Amino acid sequence: MTAISSPRDKYNAVWIIFFILGLGTLLPWNFFMTATMYFTSRLKDPPAEPSSNQTVNQTVDGRDTRNILESKFNNVMTLCAMVPLLIFTCLNSFIHQRIPQKLRITGSLAVILVVFLLTALLVKVYVAPLPFFTLTMIKIVFINSFGAVLQGSLFGLAGILPASYTTPIMSGQGLAGTFAAFSMICALATGSDLRDSAFGYFITACFVILIAIISYLTLPRMEFFQYYMESSTSRPSGDEENKMNLLKKQSPDEKQPVVSLMEDDGKPGVTVLRIFSKIWVMALSVCFIFTVTIGTFPAVTVEVKSKVANGGGWDTYFIPVSCFLLFNVMDWAGRSLTAFCLWPGKDSKWLPVLVGLRVVFVPLFMLCNVQPRHYLPVLFAHDAWYMVFMILFSFSNGYLASLCMCFGPKKVSQHEAETAGAIMAFFLSLGLALGAAISFLFRAII
Numbered sequence: 238m239t240a241i242s243s244p245r246d247k248y249n250a251v252w253i254i255f256f257i258l259g260l261g262t263l264l265p266w267n268f269f270m271t272a273t274m275y276f277t278s279r280l281k282d283p284p285a286e287p288s289s290n291q292t293v294n295q296t297v298d299g300r301d302t303r304n305i306l307e308s309k310f311n312n313v314m315t316l317c318a319m320v321p322l323l324i325f326t327c328l329n330s331f332i333h334q335r336i337p338q339k340l341r342i343t344g345s346l347a348v349i350l351v352v353f354l355l356t357a358l359l360v361k362v363y364v365a366p367l368p369f370f371t372l373t374m375i376k377i378v379f380i381n382s383f384g385a386v387l388q389g390s391l392f393g394l395a396g397i398l399p400a401s402y403t404t405p406i407m408s409g410q411g412l413a414g415t416f417a418a419f420s421m422i423c424a425l426a427t428g429s430d431l432r433d434s435a436f437g438y439f440i441t442a443c444f445v446i447l448i449a450i451i452s453y454l455t456l457p458r459m460e461f462f463q464y465y466m467e468s469s470t471s472r473p474s475g476d477e478e479n480k481m482n483l484l485k486k487q488s489p490d491e492k493q494p495v496v497s498l499m500e501d502d503g504k505p506g507v508t509v510l511r512i513f514s515k516i517w518v519m520a521l522s523v524c525f526i527f528t529v530t531i532g533t534f535p536a537v538t539v540e541v542k543s544k545v546a547n548g549g550g551w552d553t554y555f556i557p558v559s560c561f562l563l564f565n566v567m568d569w570a571g572r573s574l575t576a577f578c579l580w581p582g583k584d585s586k587w588l589p590v591l592v593g594l595r596v597v598f599v600p601l602f603m604l605c606n607v608q609p610r611h612y613l614p615v616l617f618a619h620d621a622w623y624m625v626f627m628i629l630f631s632f633s634n635g636y637l638a639s640l641c642m643c644f645g646p647k648k649v650s651q652h653e654a655e656t657a658g659a660i661m662a663f664f665l666s667l668g669l670a671l672g673a674a675i676s677f678l679f680r681a682i683i
Contacts, residue, residue, distance in 0.1 A: 243465070244460045246459075247459075252405050254456050255405040256406070258449055259413075260409035260413050261445060262406070263410040264446070265353060266381065268438045268439065268442045272434075273535075275435040279364075280310060280369065312536055315536060316674065317377045318378075318673065319666070321381045322381045322666045323670035326385040326665075338394065342394075347450065350443055350446045352376050357440050359372070388662055396654035396661075400579075400643045404576045407643075413565075414561070414568060415568075417565070418566075509656060520641075520664040523638055524668035524671070528671040529595050530634045531669050532673075533598060538560050538627070541556070542606050559623060564630070566631075567628050571637075572635040572639040588644075598629070598630045601626050604617050612683060613682070
């Protein structure tokens with residue numbers, strides 16, 4: 238089979254399905270992250286239920302008045318999300334050939350759906366702050382553990398298709414954050430109670446996950462998808478073809494050793510290392526991108542206070558709009574741009590250089606009006622500085638990460654593409670976990 242004879246993706250149906258699946262992978266986590274006002278409101282001692290249009294004072298004379306559960310919620314939440322994501326993405330890199338793809342994807346989506354239904358029910362039930370904190374972190378661990386298997390499986394699956402089919406996954410993930418942030422702003426505008434808003438968040442997430450399950454189950458019926466799946470499983474590598482030819486030429490009377498089609502005595506780990514040696518630049522680049530991003534967002538960026546509002550209505554909307562919505566819109570824009578532009582190329586030295594330059598955003602955000610602070614001065618007090626930094630920070634995150642994820646599987650032969658996609662997903666998760674760990678340090682030195 239050749240690319241020339243491949244069928245068309247009619248109505249872009251496969252592209253749309255991968256977009257929906259990408260949306261389903263990150264929407265649960267984004268709804269948890271943007272619902273932090275709801276979670277922290279239930280951690281107060283004594284418990285309080287402020288409405289979503291109220292501004293809660295977190296500092297008095299520069300002192301942090303929150304209890305330990307409130308003040309550490311964002312850091313612990315990020316850590317509980319990213320460490321399981323790393324561990325299970327690593328496991329997926331090795332088990333994806335042993336557990337059927339259908340079971341990995343539908344099973345993960347089903348578990349996430351159940352967890353979100355439980356989360357929605359708990360909105361209406363009173364739970365003391367400490368048990369609520371513990372339950373929330375356990376749910377985050379479950380969501381991200383199965384989300385890691387789901388994400389790794391999807392990127393591996395997309396690696397079999399043309400390079401442009403990684404873009405809908407990345408774009409769908411970007412839309413997940415935008416959708417969650419927009420939902421939160423709508424709730425603020427209507428003056429809904431935090432618990433009512435949170436209930437709506439979680440039910441909406443359940444609905445999207447259900448659509449993702451249905452979409453995936455229709456994927457094998459698509460002729461375009463069937464063609465690439467059959468192509469990846471039926472086409473042996475060049476080395477395998479040579480070995481098979483030797484076996485065919487061998488005379489029945491010749492007693493020669495049987496040639497194994499497994500490389501290096503059948504050790505799968507060696508094969509993974511060999512594939513990694515071809516894609517290590519892309520893998521380390523995507524790892525560094527997300528280390529910088531998660532180390533800063535949301536642990537540092539969510540603590541920035543508006544200098545313009547002076548207690549007005551902008552105080553309520555400042556973080557939802559300039560942090561969550563702006564980040565997710567520009568991140569989505571960056572991810573989506575790779576559908577039209579793939580510069581710099583997969584072998585260009587400019588790509589890792591641009592990735593490395595993103596480290597400048599760490600001190601820039603630290604020097605914004607993050608409160609409370611103890612050590613560093615505020616050099617960029619005005620809201621405009623913060624918003625400009627956020628636009629560049631989020632757009633570069635989406636665009637560069639999407640480029641790396643597109644290019645990684647294309648640097649290996651087709652039969653290795655699924656494993657390469659799983660390896661790329663592992664290093665993406667490694668970056669997330671490293672960022673979560675280093676976020677404690679970034680916040681502490683401010």
